[in-house]
Amino acid sequence: QYASPWFEPDPGEPLARIVSERFEYGRNFCNKFWNAARFAMMNLEGYSPAPVAPDQLFLEDKWILSRLATVNTELSSRLEKFEFDSVTRSLRDFTWNEFCDWYLEMVKPRLRDPEQRPVAQSVLVHVLDTLLRLLAPFVPFVTEEMWHRLAEIAPVRGLTDPQRTEESPAIAKWPETPREWRDGLLETRFNRLQEMVVAVRNIRAVYSIAPGVPLKLHVHCQPEVAQDLREVSGQFDHLARVMLESAGLEVIRPAGSANFSLGDADGYVPLEGIIDREKELERQQKEVERLKKLIDSQDKKLANQSFVAKAPADVVESVRDTRNSLAKQLANVEEIVRSLSEG
Structure with missing residues (x-):
């Protein structure tokens, strides 16, 4: 109930x-x-x-x-x-x-x-x-x-x-x-911590980095945000196996790092020595091709007037949703490819 x-x-x-x-x-x-x-x-x-x-x-x-x-x-x-x-x-x-x-x-x-x-x-x-x-x-x-x-x-x-x-x-x-x-301010600070932990976990997933491999985090942000992050920095290591190395306006993106952007901060996780950049680039390029083929398949279905006219509305909508989801995945992977190519 x-x-x-x-x-x-x-x-x-x-x-x-x-x-x-x-x-x-x-x-x-x-x-x-x-x-x-x-x-x-x-x-x-x-x-x-x-x-x-x-x-x-x-x-x-x-x-x-x-x-x-x-x-x-x-x-x-x-x-x-x-x-x-x-x-x-x-x-x-x-x-x-x-x-x-x-x-x-x-x-x-x-x-x-x-x-x-x-x-x-x-x-x-x-x-x-x-x-x-x-x-x-x-x-x-x-x-x-x-x-x-x-x-x-x-x-x-x-x-x-x-x-x-x-x-x-x-x-x-x-x-x-x-x-x-x-304490609304404290809740906002912890919401930022949660967003950063999730972002670091996503980087691990995207680059197939094992959970036990320690990472470093650099954050470009305002001084007050940097102070908030330092106060909860102990949770970064426990929740995401990442050490807050630096935070503040002086932080710049390290070479060969993955990045993420939040509302009031940009985070960088150096990947040099953690991933094989060439192999990872090759893997992500293959993923781009795979997603493009899947999107092409969905586009052909939606371009088929007979399918759109005769198939149940929920089936057609499901195909559209799948196509949109694949397009978002493709955009994310293409961004990763660009990042790896620039590094």
Whole structure:
């Protein structure tokens, strides 16, 4: 049932297929959250509830608490307007993308460090507790089971004033998050970090660079952006195996580097000694030819008036979508070829 508000019904589709897709979507979400919660609880050994002062929090803690406060405020407002579809989408995005994919990854090193573990555990327990309260109306059975498992490990929880928790999320209070936790500037800084991590990961994928190979990152940006990047630089190595070498207006593109551009920064990753430029250029040129042939095949279909007139509209649209997707891929690969040729 949790998945049902995420899809607008299509009158032209069979009901059985719509229901099946909805449940598959919901199942995938529940599996993702279940595994993330299990991982969190497996790392709570030695957990001891205690008040956490703001100056004890790491940047990633402040970020996830800010995002949690922002999302909680939005959800409360939308629930009052009965916008249930919007509520479930926001919950899904925060839980899947920000908590599971980002925060859990960022906090892993601290969970292995005896000195840093206590605060990391307290924040983790608090975020998980809040998520279970928020999700309970939409995923009652899964959250009930998780609640009891968490209660066995952490019956007392809370960041500022730890208290014994209720017996069930069904009777638990709706969470309240302090307004002072919200930090729009910090959220912007972490969004930039995420964009850069994704960009570096894309460079690894494009040039077939193994995840374990260390990379270096140079960023041309304004001084205030450079300072932000330095403050979160430790996460670059952990999340993307890349070291922030330099950042600022004085940075220029190193020879033989891959590049990416964001709204307020340009990033450069030197590839000399990491890839065989000639072999990579040859590989990418072959990819250009392959994509051109595929695009030509789609163009011939679309140029066939009989096909366009007789084929179902969704089939024709699918061919157009495929053609457009291939064209975007081709543009990206051609840019890589130009970059390799210039290097």
